[in-house]
Amino acid sequence: MVSLSEKKQGYSGEPYLSVTGLKKYFPVGRRSLTGKGAVVKAVDGISFHLKKGQILGLVGESGCGKTTTGRTILRLIEPTDGNIVFDGMDVTHTRDMKALRKKMQFVFQDPYSSLNPRMSIFRILKEPLDNFMGHMSRSDKKDLVVQTLQTVGLTADHMGRFPHEFSGGQRQRVALARSLVCSPELMVCDEPVSALDVSIQAQVINLLKRLKQEYNLSMVFIAHDLAVVEHLCDPIAVMYLGGIVEISPKEELYSSPLHPYTQALLSAVPIPDPVLERQRKVQLLTGDVPSPLNAPSGCTFHPRCPLAGEECRLQRPQLVEIRPGHSAACFKAASP
């Protein structure tokens, strides 16, 4: 279905999803006559590569641009600049996005607003099939819907029901089934467990782990909870104010974080164990995350950084590989 002309000739196919210099600026307020108005730099030049079967964790606090990144990868929002290559195809410039959407699916944070309340579960799951697999017979579609429901831990009995009859965890399973039904290769999950209760959250995390193996899925997993990301993702990218500040294999990020922001973030997570809690040293950050509307000069983290020096105020550090596979955007981490 994908025209061959869109496949880049001679592309090795090593990184499966490759994002380079991705930017998304949103205009705010009224533009002046010169056409230049204020912009929010929601995503400001981020790059990463994902291999097949990997789950990249994208972590950061609210407003750091992680959701915008996820949506821009699937072109639910048009990027301002940058390049996205998925399985050898240029996502940013393709004219046949529909063929790509079959392979790239999105799971939204809130299972209460992402399912149409007037559609039965069967119709919700059949819609992607009608859209992408028009050639299938109705009975084949039904079989596939039942099979997908079973994979996510629901049963055929649930097909005739409507979203309001389900609990949050079950709705998220339906949302996952909807993404899985046309066998995607890449899934972008935007905080799929943060609206769920702990006991249900564990069910969905375990389900995602299993699905990844069964379908050999690649995922971009967006979350703010470092403990959840630790259980599911490898590698992990930490975002702050529109940029990636650190990207690293899982073990290394947690055992020896390089960027001061990652260090503070990790130390701020409370551990559910009073004995360990009494020993935990919190590295308190002062102040709030600055508004992306007037991001600080130089390193965006410098007003809150305990290590900030003169150069941090003036120059923006680039993401440099400090250990193999482990990069950080920090002058101090690069030359301790």
Place this chain on the structure above:
Amino acid sequence: MPDNFENISGKIRTPILEVRDLSVSFHLLEGVIPAVAGVDMVLNQGEVLGVVGESGCGKSVTAKSVLRIIPCPPGSIDSGTAMFEDRNLLELTEAEMEGVRGNKISMIFQEPMTSLNPAFTVGDQIAEVFRFHRGMKKSEAFERAVEELRRVEIPDPAKRARSYPHQLSGGMRQRAMIAIALACRPRILIADEPTTALDVTIQAQILNLMGQLQTDIGMSIILITHNLGVVASIADRVVIMYAGRVVEEGTIDDIFACHHHPYTHGLLRSVPRLDRPSEDLQEIKGIVPKLNDLPRGCAFSNRCDYVMEQCRQREPVFKPIGSGHKSRCWLENRPW
């Protein structure tokens, strides 16, 4: 953070608030929902009591019933007592209650945006407390409001007092909420998910602040949360709730190290933890039952791994299993 809290276990405990056999129900179109069914809860002088449970377990309803801010109808407090300073709060007149709320018992809410009035400045909203409870003049009250903002470590308090809630960040708004709640130096602070809407680094700041203010003012705190990490970091005692009932109660060491109830056990094992990387998450099977359609006998029996015949017949009694440690379960010994 925990160093800010005196260990009260060695001291004599004097109860400051005693809730006995509280039952609250909501009369809705779909029937009567028993949101809280016979809850006993004791808050001692100077302690932080963590109330833990998943959504719909009745933790917020219990707290709101004590302050009598449940909308009646549809809600109704069916039975129980809440003794505070030798008076039953549930029998006070509305005028008497107004002297308690915000003065002797204060509450802070989860969503600092919706609980502040968008039409008034933050300073005015704090000043209102002083004018209402202390009969201060407008200008004097406003000066005190600025003092209170300084106390909760808001930078440039004189300027911030003239800001409207939408001009403040989430963390700042929560600080303003705390300032309002603590303006009259209450004896009890009820904090309903105070950090759930905040990012981890801001959560660490707010928990630290609450710890400091608690020792300064010498108040007792009821901390309602679903985050076991937050509980481990600041609570002295914990109450675990499920389906409108207290299922286990004990000191944090009892609950985390030698919990007795299978629900507590399941809850603790389903939380992803940073200190135990990559350990498989144990989920609690099934979903939280509807409150008007609970299983017979023990409310947890349909999800419990250790269910026995008698669990399906009779509801277990809330019995002591150690000093200050109680559990609502038929099991004699811990099976894990």
